[in-house]
Amino acid sequence: MREFGYERAYDVAGAVALIGADPDARFLGGGTNLVDLMKAGVERPALLIDVRELPLDGIEFVRGGALRIGATVTNGDLAAHPEVRRHYPALAQAVLAGASGQLRNMATVGGNLLQRTRCGYFTDLGKPCNRRVPGSGCPAIAGEHRNHAILGASEHCVATHPSDMAVALAAFDAVVSYETADGKGELPITELHPPVGDTPHVETALPSGALITGVTLPPSPIAAHSRYRKVRERASYAFAIGSIAAALDVQDEVVRDVRLAFGAVASRPWRARAAERALLGGPVGAEAFAAAADVELAAAEALPENGYKVTLMRNLVVAVLTELAEEAAR
Structure with missing residues (x-):
């Protein structure tokens, strides 16, 4: 691991300002994916910005029946929430299926959406990988690919996205909210992760320096x-x-x-x-x-x-x- 700085943010504007000042910074939620990637040398942030204390940990109905889920809500709290279990049982089931209880109690909603592929070539610095080093190749195509993509892949990448929660959110037309130094924005979750094409290293459609602030599920009987x-x-x-x-x-x-x-x-x-x-x-x-x-x-x-x-x-x-x-x- 390289040495890195650590800052704790207490408001969204402060968190966005911190990452805007350092392009090598990363937001830290539960760290259940990021810290593993740091240990492997795949992620090498100069600064970690802890967002766990941001006021984004609520689950509530808004806008005529839409369900708003804050980005720092833990997966454990999401799966246990009575309104989620009642109105979106597939979402609660997906979260429960996604990880052990210990991980659910640490992992956050925002971090879950941004977790990176578990492809073995991506996490092995001794192997080429177009997601990690653009233009280096995709050895999975001719190598180990038993759990890789069958839909929407390309000659540049055949890795899969590992989130269970995101699958349920996609089924119900969830919308991801984010904030940057230029203001607030939204993305349908089905557009959050762009097609692989010839740029598999571009893993989200979020603007640079964006902080996910929440997810909204529209009313859906x-x-x-x-x-x-x-x-x-x-x-x-x-x-x-x-x-x-x-x-x-x-x-x-x-x-x-x-x-x-x-x-x-x-x-x-x-x-x-x-x-x-x-x-x-x-x-x-x-x-x-x-x-x-x-x-x-x-x-x-x-x-x-x-x-x-x-x-x-x-x-x-x-x-x-x-x-x-x-x-x-x-």
């Missing part, structure tokens, strides 16, 4: 009938090899509304809009659910060792939507 399902290679704490956030509204055996987002299949949470369009107004049932999944997964470009994810995601869509449809029929 369908979200109360939602579920998050995560598949991993072991039952204990592990990153997903495939996951889904889903919500379903059925009336008279017809899909009146649906939300689908996939995790662990792309460099960002993958909103399955093609599958949603295929389902809307159609019948419920395993055949229809599988056909909709096939529409979405037609764009998949699997590598030799991760083609199983296509079948896995198809099965997840069918299983989770079937469960939600059966619940709606009771």
Whole structure:
């Protein structure tokens, strides 16, 4: 680890001013990802700006029923909050599936959205990686890629985004709020992480020096009938090899509304809009659910060792939507 400075910020303006004065500074929330990357030498900040004391730790309803979640809310508090569990159960389930209790009690909402890929080549300084060193190459394409992307990847990067929480937020059209020295701004969470293209080192669409201040979930009655399902290679704490956030509204055996987002299949949470369009107004049932999944997964470009994810995601869509449809029929 290189030596670094440490400052604790007590207001948003102060935090933004600190990072604006030092381009090598980083915001520190729970540190559950950043500190690991510092130990590995991937991150080498000159200054850590501790934002845990900022007044951004609330969860409340605002603007006619939208749910506002502050950036420093811990994952543990988010998953346990009664309004989150009642109105957005898939979000609570995603957070619980994302990490151990110890990590949930440290990790923050803002930090979770900004966590970096767990690709082994990215964290190994002895290997090239276009995310870490632009233009150096992507050895995962010809190397170890069993848990890498099948959607939206490119010849420059096939890594996946590791967040479970972000998948559920994407399903429900969450909006990320941020602040810079130039003022406040917002981004739909589906635009927070840009497509990989030929610039995989550009991991977010946030302006330089931006501090995430919160996430807002718009009113969404369908979200109360939602579920998050995560598949991993072991039952204990592990990153997903495939996951889904889903919500379903059925009336008279017809899909009146649906939300689908996939995790662990792309460099960002993958909103399955093609599958949603295929389902809307159609019948419920395993055949229809599988056909909709096939529409979405037609764009998949699997590598030799991760083609199983296509079948896995198809099965997840069918299983989770079937469960939600059966619940709606009771």
